[in-house]
Amino acid sequence: MDPKEAISFKLPDILPPEKNFREGVRRAPNRGLNLNRSEIITALKNALRYIPDHLHDEIIPEFLEELINTGRIYGYRYRPDVELSGKPVDSYEGKTIEGKAFQVMIDNNLDFKVALYPYELVTYGESGQVFQNWMQYCLVKKYLEEMRDDQTLIIYSGHPLGLFPASKNAPRVISTNGMLVGEYDNLEGFVKAAALGVSNYGQMTAGGWMYIGPQGIVHGTYITLLNAGRLYLGIPDDKDLSGVVFVSSGLGGMSGAQPKAVEIAGGIGVIAEVDRSRIDTRYEQGWVSKVSAGPDEIVGWINEHRESGKPVSIAYHGNIVDLLEYFASNKIKIELLSDQTSCHDAYGGGYTPAGYTFKQGRDLLAEDPDKFRKEVDRSLLKHFKVITDLTEQGTYFWDYGNSFLKAVFDAGLKKVAIDPSDPSAGFIFPSYVEDIMGPMCFDYGYGPFRWVCLSGSPGDLKKTDAAAMSKIDPERRGMDRDNHQWIRDAEKNALVVGTQARILYADAGGRVNIALKFNKMVRNGEIGPVMIGRDHHDVSGTDSPYRETSNIKDGSNITADMAVQNFAGDAVRGMSMVVISNGGGVGIGKAINGGFGLVLDGSELKDKIIRSAMEWDVMNGVARRAWARNDNALETAKEWNRKNSDKGHLTIPFLADEKKLEAIVDKEI
Numbered sequence: 295m296d297p298k299e300a301i302s303f304k305l306p307d308i309l310p311p312e313k314n315f316r317e318g319v320r321r322a323p324n325r326g327l328n329l330n331r332s333e334i335i336t337a338l339k340n341a342l343r344y345i346p347d348h349l350h351d352e353i354i355p356e357f358l359e360e361l362i363n364t365g366r367i368y369g370y371r372y373r374p375d376v377e378l379s380g381k382p383v384d385s386y387e388g389k390t391i392e393g394k395a396f397q398v399m400i401d402n403n404l405d406f407k408v409a410l411y412p413y414e415l416v417t418y419g420e421s422g423q424v425f426q427n428w429m430q431y432c433l434v435k436k437y438l439e440e441m442r443d444d445q446t447l448i449i450y451s452g453h454p455l456g457l458f459p460a461s462k463n464a465p466r467v468i469s470t471n472g473m474l475v476g477e478y479d480n481l482e483g484f485v486k487a488a489a490l491g492v493s494n495y496g497q498m499t500a501g502g503w504m505y506i507g508p509q510g511i512v513h514g515t516y517i518t519l520l521n522a523g524r525l526y527l528g529i530p531d532d533k534d535l536s537g538v539v540f541v542s543s544g545l546g547g548m549s550g551a552q553p554k555a556v557e558i559a560g561g562i563g564v565i566a567e568v569d570r571s572r573i574d575t576r577y578e579q580g581w582v583s584k585v586s587a588g589p590d591e592i593v594g595w596i597n598e599h600r601e602s603g604k605p606v607s608i609a610y611h612g613n614i615v616d617l618l619e620y621f622a623s624n625k626i627k628i629e630l631l632s633d634q635t636s637c638h639d640a641y642g643g644g645y646t647p648a649g650y651t652f653k654q655g656r657d658l659l660a661e662d663p664d665k666f667r668k669e670v671d672r673s674l675l676k677h678f679k680v681i682t683d684l685t686e687q688g689t690y691f692w693d694y695g696n697s698f699l700k701a702v703f704d705a706g707l708k709k710v711a712i713d714p715s716d717p718s719a720g721f722i723f724p725s726y727v728e729d730i731m732g733p734m735c736f737d738y739g740y741g742p743f744r745w746v747c748l749s750g751s752p753g754d755l756k757k758t759d760a761a762a763m764s765k766i767d768p769e770r771r772g773m774d775r776d777n778h779q780w781i782r783d784a785e786k787n788a789l790v791v792g793t794q795a796r797i798l799y800a801d802a803g804g805r806v807n808i809a810l811k812f813n814k815m816v817r818n819g820e821i822g823p824v825m826i827g828r829d830h831h832d833v834s835g836t837d838s839p840y841r842e843t844s845n846i847k848d849g850s851n852i853t854a855d856m857a858v859q860n861f862a863g864d865a866v867r868g869m870s871m872v873v874i875s876n877g878g879g880v881g882i883g884k885a886i887n888g889g890f891g892l893v894l895d896g897s898e899l900k901d902k903i904i905r906s907a908m909e910w911d912v913m914n915g916v917a918r919r920a921w922a923r924n925d926n927a928l929e930t931a932k933e934w935n936r937k938n939s940d941k942g943h944l945t946i947p948f949l950a951d952e953k954k955l956e957a958i959v960d961k962e963i
């Protein structure tokens with residue numbers, strides 16, 4: 295039999311026309327060609343697997359050129375010649391609502407307005423890709439159009455392995471990104487695998503198709519900043535950050551949320567950014583209200599707003615190190631300080647070293663990656679030095695989960711780790727999860743629940759906002775009050791970029807109640823179908839010792855059982871899509887992270903899945919955090935046991951008397 299007769303799903307028999315690139319759209323840096331001759335041949339053979347063989351002669355030179363010039367084969371020619379955006383779900387082809395809904399999510403992740411480097415399929419976080427190449431995009435789309443409700447599409451790092459027969463209650467998509475065998479589970483191993491076209495860095499929600507633009511992170515940043523003010527500066531629960539200065543860096547995919555969040559929280563934000571195009575994007579969106587390259591002008595604005603008490607967000611066009619050195623030497627008062635350069639990929643272009651403009655940094659990376667690495671190390675040490683100078687002047691600094699302190703450690707400053715021989719024990723400055731997100735949110739089960747109104751109608755979003763608000767009791771806890779206020783003002787704050795989406799931190803009960811309410815509204819025809827999901831940056835989905843699990847202190851922060859169990863548990867309970875990835879937020883080998891998507895179509899089946907899967911998706915992590923002896927998680931787990939004795943039981947630890955224990959150990963050793 296001709297092998298071609300066995301191929302029903304394939305790319306067209308003619309090549310699409312060559313692509314023109316639109317001016318002004320950000321492009322990914324050259325990732326550098328790190329392959330030898332035989333590996334280059336393998337990379338080409340790998341990409342050609344997607345292309346009908348009679349087209350190979352024509353496409354090979356183009357693929358080779360892409361590999362040489364960008365370090366990857368993206369297959370630019372296969373990018374559809376249209377403006378990609380998440381359109382109303384009914385405008386997609388498909389035999390299942392899930393198949394159509396995933397196409398909405400994928401296209402939204404690749405929208406010029408949403409994605410960081412849309413031509414290179416990068417959604418956010420410098421290198422977080424939806425797929426490895428456009429051939430995968432085209433083929434996945436075909437599969438999603440044809441998929442039935444008794445099939446599951448399996449995706450390996452963006453590559454559709456096939457449609458497999460499955461039960462109706464199984465996920466319709468099961469996806470993995472960047473998973474590597476231990477010995478190769480490091481940046482070097484990944485970079486080679488990615489250049490060969492066999493591995494994808496999915497970040498968190500890019501590879502999980504659940505990114506909803508910077509709004510997703512505005513809420514988390516708003517909560518972090520408010521709670522940082524309460525924790526470090528003693529600001530009372532019912533007051534905001536009026537008159538408080540927060541300085542940080544980055545106006546990219548996630549970091550771009552900082553100015554908006556600090557304004558919503560009532561404070562004064564100064565955010566440094568080397569890339570002018572990103573400042574322009576945030577300014578045009580209205581997420582930044584003032585821009586300057588002059589620190590003295592910025593200090594003038596700070597003083598004005600301290601006096602008036604009115605919020606303001608300022609972008610500094612330049613390197614964060616220069617800005618901080620100016621503040622330190624001029625003794626400018628800064629209350630709160632952090633950093634959101636992409637240090638999880640500092641050597642891959644995520645961190646521009648001091649002394650270089652954005653363009654100079656990019657050129658150096660392409661021409662001499664070794665020198666770039668050295669310059670990054672030099673700059674990180676300088677950066678850390680000025681942070682310590684500022685903290686000595688009274689500033690509170692925390693690591694924003696971008697691996698900044700780990701990057702400083704890797705640059706050679708071992709004493710930045712509590713145990714200089716083992717950075718997994720933590721760093722001398724806390725991460726925001728260690729002090730804030732972990733104990734104040736995750737241990738209770740609060741996390742970044744989100745939804746997308748698949749109809750694309752702003753009216754549906756408005757109705758879901760109101761419905762979600764009706765399910766939150768603002769009097770229960772401080773967190774509930776913040777969340778209630780957030781959702782009340784969400785429409786006014788004009789947070790939507792891309793699809794009609796919303797984020798709202800909620801705990802297990804909150805998420806279940808809101809999802810059930812939405813499903814009922816779909817059933818009654820009040821709204822169109824809704825995709826619910828969450829960021830991976832959550833209670834249970836991610837094992838990441840420098841971030842999500844940095845407040846786990848029983849030694850299990852280096853294990854990844856929770857994230858793997860979460861993925862398996864979400865799958866067996868019937869989430870529409872489950873994904874597990876390597877290194878989300880912090881870089882390959884440093885985390886395992888997972889997420890889900892659930893399409894609410896109004897059916898009774900979805901009610902059942904909400905009740906079992908959504909609760910598991912939160913309580914798995916609460917139970918693990920309780921077993922790690924975290925106080926707030928212990929309370930939450932005990933309460934769950936009391937309320938659910940007929941349904942299940944979480945294992946609660948007995949707590950040792952530490953003083954007694956220490957005395958016994960000290961006597962013996």
Ligand SMILES: NC(=O)c1ccc[n+]([C@@H]2O[C@H](COP(=O)([O-])OP(=O)(O)OC[C@H]3O[C@@H](n4cnc5c(N)ncnc54)[C@H](O)[C@@H]3O)[C@@H](O)[C@H]2O)c1
Nearest residue numbers: 419420544546547548549567568614636645646695696879
């Ligand atoms: N926002 C959050 O809540 C959150 C949570 C966890 C982790 N993070 C981490 O924050 C980092 C940023 O995420 P992102 O999606 O915004 O990435 P991004 O790459 O889109 O943005 C980072 C920005 O920093 C700028 N930059 C780099 N070096 C600089 C320098 N020296 N001075 C000034 N600007 C500089 C870059 O030009 C870029 O625009 C990532 O490592 C991410 O994992 C963010």
